[in-house]
Amino acid sequence: MSYRLTRYAHGGGCACKIPPGELEEVVRRLNGAPASQPAGELLVGLDDGDDAAVVRVDGDRALIATTDFFTPVVDDAYDWGRIAAANALSDVYAMGGHPVVALNLLAWPREILPMELAAEVLRGGMDVCSSASCHLAGGHSVDDPEPKYGLAVTGFGHPDRLLRNDAGRAGLPLSLTKPLGLGVLNSRHKATGERFPAAVEVMVTLNAAASTAAVAAGLTCATDVTGFGLLGHLHKLARASGVSAVVDAAAVPYLDGAHEAVRDGFVPGGSRRNLDWVRPHAALDTVPEDTALLLADAQTSGGLLIAGEIPGAPVIGELVPPRDGRTVIVR
Template sequence: MAMAMAGGRRLTQYAHGGGCACKIPPGELESMVAALIGEQVPQGPGELLVGLDDGDDAAVVRIAAGTAVVATADFFTPVVDDAYDWGRIAAANALSDVYAMGGVPVVGVNLLAWPRDLLPMELAAEVLRGGLAVAREAGCHLAGGHSVDDPEPKYGMAVTGVADPRRLMRNDAGVAGLPLSLTKPLGIGVLNSRHKHTGEVFAQAVAAMTGLNRDASAAALAAGAACATDVTGFGLLGHLHKLARASGVTARVDAAAVPYLDGARDALAAGYVSGGTRRNLDWVRPHTDSAGVHQDELLLLADAQTSGGLLVAGEVPGYPVVGELVPARGDGITLVVR
């Protein structure tokens, strides 16, 4: 196991939150960037195909016939104590945004914030080594990056990929009548929260977070999918709300069909629920019809995931169907959970 301790403290103890649960809450984020939407398009090369308007997973610019550039950046605080695994998780999470758009990552650059007076640089090297291992697995170049001295450790990547502009997967392309497929089980957030508080290691959560969404993306494209998003810090309900709102539809979720990692329900019952998860649920609650569904079930559906799977509008062979898109309701409800 890679080094995880420094001065008698575990790596996750140097972070106020963990993984994608440390994101700025979705409602606050949307208010913050509202003034940036609809700005005049600059003169220059390329045509912006996907920007800020619907809060999609990455920006997409068409630069030539048949070629689009996909650009994203993602970084976060330690989600596990093992430095090498944290690097792997952060890299897989950053690459996921490109896969969610139907693209292929080409090159990434490291983003590292490190408390150099508190944590040994050997630990930072382990984080970077983990990121490199996943980039190599993805067939993505990793070249350089940027680092700063920071009181709290953070790591991630800025990633550039390519895609066919005629075969993008966007969060505004959902159509009523399509099923919803989920390519990774939920429960990463509550297991990570338990790990942070107790030090217990959950190999099933690490395996899920380090698994690339490459094959799921390829399978979705092969099945003809045009609408997808990845499930990360805003939870399944948060990301599905954004998808349904952008697409002008309502999404139905079959709670009993949603898969969970082993131990997730036990972690929830023990109270290991992050503040980010509770904020996710508060954000979507006004847009959700969940009559008869227990609060615990809704918390799991809103659980802040780190490097979660793809949520695809369409049936993807080999992955469970967890709901469907239906015509928009007239009352502003975007999510129906049963």
């Protein structure tokens, strides 16, 4: 029997995230100093919604911790496992670190979907962790009405050579390492069963090389582009850094078929919510609504958005001094 995994999920991939505005309101209540100071110095925490938590271990090592999981984004179990693992590892790369050990997080409707499919999901995650030279050592599973998979990941970086979303400076170019359109193509796949091998290849590609290149170039500011879309993650980066960002819409790379997917109405609810959230903070009057939706498209295992230039990544804009209360200006 053939199973279409995306039919068992209300959303798909990072498009099923809680909307960014709602999430910020919830985590705002968690800020504050602990009653007793734990061991290690917290270098990156909740304040700016960065990609992972970072704690200084000693002068040369910082521990990077993150977790990420989501509902099926494609129907193939093995590919879903690979995509989810690459996406979870990306948070460590987005901080300028390298993953060391990961744990599986699996929710499975065991009375609806065969456990053989779950094994394929786990095999996909294991293969991606192996390609990242990251140990995958156990994890946790629950019986759940909706399938979900991801990883909890721990890595290391140098405390003085991190990539952070609050380290942007006016005058720096903005580079994007993967094309946009993953959300709308995945939405089309879920609705029609049409396969997009190029999109799968983008999602399973690790951000390791881009992260290494950015750190080697002495860059200090980056984030990965996932569930909140390019506009949402760029808004958070610009806000945290106290600057504005100008995006050249014509320079942004898109996957083949992405514009057609928007035209035909295959836009995830998460992408529309992203645009609604960022619109008050952005100047979007120079681009059509379809382009704005793609710029806000909820990506799954997207690329790195880097303040600086690295080989092979197109420059899509620049950071500038604050302008008119807007964090993002699209031209």
